[in-house]
Amino acid sequence: MRTVYVNGEYLPEDEAKISIFDRGFLMADGVYEVTSVLDGKLIDFDGHYARLERSLGELDMNNPTTREELLEVHRELVAKNEIVEGMVYLQVTRGSAGDRDFVYPDPETTKPTIVLFTQSKPGLAHAPAAKVGWKIITIEDQRWARRDIKTVQLLYPSMGKMMAKAAGADDAWLVEDGHVTEGTSNNAYIVKDGKIITRQTSNDILHGITRAAVLRFAKEAQMVVEERPFTVDEAKAADEAFVTSASSFVMPVVEIDGAAVGAGEPGPVAARLREIYLEESLKAAI
The missing domain is CATH 3.20.10.10 (D-amino Acid Aminotransferase, subunit A, domain 2)
Structure with a gap:
């Protein structure tokens, strides 16, 4: 079973939970990145992090993490899930204010939701x-x-x-x-x-x-x-x-x-x- 990351916690995938009021679920109000893994290492991580920051900025959404923190999470998930070739999926949403509303919630009281998980793809570099x-x-x-x-x-x-x-x-x-x-x-x-x-x-x-x-x-x-x-x-x-x-x-x-x-x-x-x-x-x- 995969280990995933949800809002600061590493969890078995079947224990991961997100609010039904999360704006990523209700409004597609979120952004994502996918970073490839080859030989157990991250490809173009800095480019993906820079684009993540840009996407968040374009949506007036706060970045819930730093480059160093996010790099550590990526590496930890790769290690925990023994990924040699595959991908790390990252998603940040505007979070849940506890109800549904078209208006953005106050960022001071509603924190973004951050989720990461891995996908193992053996043979990724040598795809037929x-x-x-x-x-x-x-x-x-x-x-x-x-x-x-x-x-x-x-x-x-x-x-x-x-x-x-x-x-x-x-x-x-x-x-x-x-x-x-x-x-x-x-x-x-x-x-x-x-x-x-x-x-x-x-x-x-x-x-x-x-x-x-x-x-x-x-x-x-x-x-x-x-x-x-x-x-x-x-x-x-x-x-x-x-x-x-x-x-x-x-x-x-x-x-x-x-x-x-x-x-x-x-x-x-x-x-x-x-x-x-x-x-x-x-x-x-x-």
């Missing part, structure tokens, strides 16, 4: 899917306008993943005004004539921690990166496509809406970026 690539479908982006805040309101992305599953695909790319915004839980890229193209950061997409690292590594490897929106037609005509996220790292995309991308198999740019990302991230893991 990376060798064959993902098939994706495109769907209309019907999410709210502040996708840059990593909130727990993930219903539409979940619907998108179910649409993909029903279509026999691995995931969905969200499309707005003819242009791809991002995947349901990842950032989207195409490669054309050696150039990596991905949408620039704004309120339209999540500011991916893995995205930032991969683009930095790409530039260091003298790859050309162009940050701009791209269309679905551009994606279908690309030489390669891929996505990035904390759990999939760099994952090739080989088919879009039934049309093969490039040769219909993972390409060299995605493969090289995945290799570089894993190598460099393991070096910097804490």
Whole structure:
């Protein structure tokens, strides 16, 4: 049985409890982060902590912890649950004021709720899917306008993943005004004539921690990166496509809406970026 963390306590998962009045449950009034674990160490922890602080700030929510405290909790959960490869999920909500109200509770009297748990994912770094690539479908982006805040309101992305599953695909790319915004839980890229193209950061997409690292590594490897929106037609005509996220790292995309991308198999740019990302991230893991 897993050990989880709830508001300062390490507990067996079946003893963990949250109030039915918690605003994360009633209003999706909360934010989250997922940090990958490889070789028992945390990948990009500081990036995830910085984004957590930003998300909390955008929602006028107090941060109930410090970097050092949170790092200790992550490490303790990894150790207690013997995670070699997997993930640590962190969620902070505005807490419970003891009733339901649209108005925010007074932060002086209502403390945020903080929860963490681990997920063991053996073979995460060497996922078989990376060798064959993902098939994706495109769907209309019907999410709210502040996708840059990593909130727990993930219903539409979940619907998108179910649409993909029903279509026999691995995931969905969200499309707005003819242009791809991002995947349901990842950032989207195409490669054309050696150039990596991905949408620039704004309120339209999540500011991916893995995205930032991969683009930095790409530039260091003298790859050309162009940050701009791209269309679905551009994606279908690309030489390669891929996505990035904390759990999939760099994952090739080989088919879009039934049309093969490039040769219909993972390409060299995605493969090289995945290799570089894993190598460099393991070096910097804490």
